[in-house]
Amino acid sequence: MVNGYAEVVPAEVLDGRPAGAGPPEQGGSTVSITVVGASGDLAKKKIFPALFALFYEDCLPEHFTVFGYARSKMNDAELGTMISRTLTCRIDKRENCGDKMEQFLQRCFYQPGQYNTEEGFAELDRKLKEKEAGRIPNRLFYLSVPPNIFVDVVRSASRTASSSSGWTRFIVEKPFGRDSESSGELTRSLKKYLAEEQIFRIDHYLGKELVENLSVLRFSNLVFEPLWSRNYIRNVQLIFSEDFGTEGRGGYFDNYGIIRDIMQNHLLQILALFAMETPVSLDAEDIRNEKVKVLRSMRPLKLEDVVVGQYKGHTRGGRSFPGYADDPTVPKGSVTPTFAAAALFIDNARWDGVPFLMKAGKALHTRRAEIRVQFRRVPGNLYRRRSIGTDLDTATNELVLRVQPDEAIYLRINSKVPGLGMRLDRSDLNLLYSERYRREIPDAYERLLLDAVEGEHRLFIRSDELDAAWAIFTPVLRELEDRRVAPELYPYGSRGPVGAHYLAANYNVRWGDIAGDDGSF
Ligand SMILES: NC(=O)C1=CN([C@@H]2O[C@H](COP(=O)(O)OP(=O)(O)OC[C@H]3O[C@@H](n4cnc5c(N)ncnc54)[C@H](OP(=O)(O)O)[C@@H]3O)[C@@H](O)[C@H]2O)C=CC1
Numbered sequence: 001m002v003n004g005y006a007e008v009v010p011a012e013v014l015d016g017r018p019a020g021a022g023p024p025e026q027g028g029s030t031v032s033i034t035v036v037g038a039s040g041d042l043a044k045k046k047i048f049p050a051l052f053a054l055f056y057e058d059c060l061p062e063h064f065t066v067f068g069y070a071r072s073k074m075n076d077a078e079l080g081t082m083i084s085r086t087l088t089c090r091i092d093k094r095e096n097c098g099d100k101m102e103q104f105l106q107r108c109f110y111q112p113g114q115y116n117t118e119e120g121f122a123e124l125d126r127k128l129k130e131k132e133a134g135r136i137p138n139r140l141f142y143l144s145v146p147p148n149i150f151v152d153v154v155r156s157a158s159r160t161a162s163s164s165s166g167w168t169r170f171i172v173e174k175p176f177g178r179d180s181e182s183s184g185e186l187t188r189s190l191k192k193y194l195a196e197e198q199i200f201r202i203d204h205y206l207g208k209e210l211v212e213n214l215s216v217l218r219f220s221n222l223v224f225e226p227l228w229s230r231n232y233i234r235n236v237q238l239i240f241s242e243d244f245g246t247e248g249r250g251g252y253f254d255n256y257g258i259i260r261d262i263m264q265n266h267l268l269q270i271l272a273l274f275a276m277e278t279p280v281s282l283d284a285e286d287i288r289n290e291k292v293k294v295l296r297s298m299r300p301l302k303l304e305d306v307v308v309g310q311y312k313g314h315t316r317g318g319r320s321f322p323g324y325a326d327d328p329t330v331p332k333g334s335v336t337p338t339f340a341a342a343a344l345f346i347d348n349a350r351w352d353g354v355p356f357l358m359k360a361g362k363a364l365h366t367r368r369a370e371i372r373v374q375f376r377r378v379p380g381n382l383y384r385r386r387s388i389g390t391d392l393d394t395a396t397n398e399l400v401l402r403v404q405p406d407e408a409i410y411l412r413i414n415s416k417v418p419g420l421g422m423r424l425d426r427s428d429l430n431l432l433y434s435e436r437y438r439r440e441i442p443d444a445y446e447r448l449l450l451d452a453v454e455g456e457h458r459l460f461i462r463s464d465e466l467d468a469a470w471a472i473f474t475p476v477l478r479e480l481e482d483r484r485v486a487p488e489l490y491p492y493g494s495r496g497p498v499g500a501h502y503l504a505a506n507y508n509v510r511w512g513d514i515a516g517d518d519g520s521f
């Protein structure tokens with residue numbers, strides 16, 4: 001698929017273009033990107049800066065326009081001022097930075113309007129046409145608004161501001177519902193107005209460099225793929241932690257909790273890429289078909305395989321850190337988890353019996369996201385008694401993909417300590433990105449926005465993937481809520497509830513992120 005033109009889609013909606021229109025002539029087209037909810041946090045923090053970075057790198061088409069759309073009263077100049085505060089150039093690309101920002105801001109415009117009526121979008125359509133100036137119009141809408149407004153925006157924008165002869169696409173932000181039912185309802189509502197090919201459900205973890213590299217590592221290195229199964233892998237750990245709480249987002253968060261916020265999407269997407277079979281090709285549908293298969297092979301998560309926690313206030317070094325429940329936007333007595341650990345299983349031939357452990361939490365001691373693969377022990381290890389302070393029988397190889405911060409891939413091995421004796425210790429074969437690659441790593445939103453402009457769906461979630469993902473988590477979420485399971489309290493800035501260790505121990509696992517420096521368990 002090139003630029004989204006070779007897809008098989010219903011004739012009338014064909015990505016917003018009339019059937020048989022064929023690809024637009026080179027140079028004869030334009031792309032308009034409308035950020036709906038332009039006054040909001042995500043737009044300021046991520047979307048406008050990512051669009052600028054793409055512009056700086058000459059990745060946007062020659063003719064493009066950016067529109068901000070929201071209810072807030074603003075004019076073009078005020079939008080420009082708001083955006084300019086958020087723009088930065090990459091450290092290695094400082095030359096002409098100011099000029100580039102100016103050129104970018106000249107392409108940014110604002111249209112105020114409501115989300116649930118068509119007037120604002122009709123006015124937007126009029127302005128877009130003016131900017132498109134007779135070129136083939138392609139339009140991308142980024143829904144950066146709270147989820148209860150998604151369908152209103154799609155209804156109004158698709159009816160009044162769709163492209164007449166080019167493509168029209170919508171990027172939809174998470175959350176995609178709260179459970180199987182509400183997610184299904186959202187999908188059905190979106191599909192009243194859009195074809196699946198027009199919908200780009202974003203999971204920004206799929207745009208992270210290390211997550212992209214996961215498939216490259218697996219499928220282009222002979223040394224890994226043969227080991228990638230229950231025969232050699234003891235367990236897989238997917239770990240997410242943040243060293244700050246829900247500050248300012250408690251109102252949103254309380255309705256979702258950490259399982260929906262991080263596990264059901266970011267960690268599960270990584271798991272699917274990690275565990276899928278080799279796709280037929282790198283085409284979006286081939287990759288997504290494999291992800292769906294692996295997700296459908298997973299057992300629904302059981303309550304006994306979940307531990308939940310919630311952070312409480314803590315004072316350290318004379319500084320006080322508030323508890324989750326201290327947030328005035330959080331309802332009194334909330335049992336919403338800000339931490340969860342879970343053991344998941346894939347019932348297929350490759351992964352039968354291998355625990356996939358997930359751990360995600362806010363207000364922990366560190367900010368980190370990583371995948372840890374612990375291999376089985378070496379049978380009949382000749383060197384088991386030659387180590388320095390480590391039992392080599394249990395200190396097995398571990399492959400770590402550190403998604404952030406300090407992106408790295410390292411393999412923990414046992415190695416001989418130089419000298420005349422025969423002593424072994426643990427060392428890392430380490431690919432540290434900042435040492436190997438001297439360029440700044442693009443933000444995930446840059447890659448994903450570029451893919452959406454190019455019509456590439458590979459890193460976006462298909463509706464059947466979403467259904468399969470919710471099927472794994474919905475029963476346990478319902479049970480946690482029906483029973484009002486009390487979360488284990490943990491101090492702000494700690495390593496989280498001890499229950500997570502007992503859960504791992506049930507499967508004979510120790511969390512890799514808390515094992516001794518020598519890797520011993
Ligand atoms: N912020 C983040 O870090 C992340 C956000 N997301 C998702 O991205 C989307 C946008 O997030 P974020 O920018 O934080 O959201 P905001 O709460 O900042 O909302 C974005 C804009 O939507 C409008 N808005 C807010 N609340 C309402 C309401 N109740 N009714 C109508 N309009 C409203 C406001 O614009 P105006 O009043 O001008 O119309 C606001 O500026 C959400 O779906 C969120 O879940 C996903 C990952 C991370």
Ligand SMILES: O=C1O[C@H](COP(=O)(O)O)[C@@H](O)[C@H](O)[C@H]1O
Nearest residue numbers: 174204242261262266369404444
């Ligand atoms: O989707 C979300 O992600 C962020 C973490 O993203 P990162 O790229 O900064 O790791 C998280 O803070 C937020 O709660 C969640 O909604």
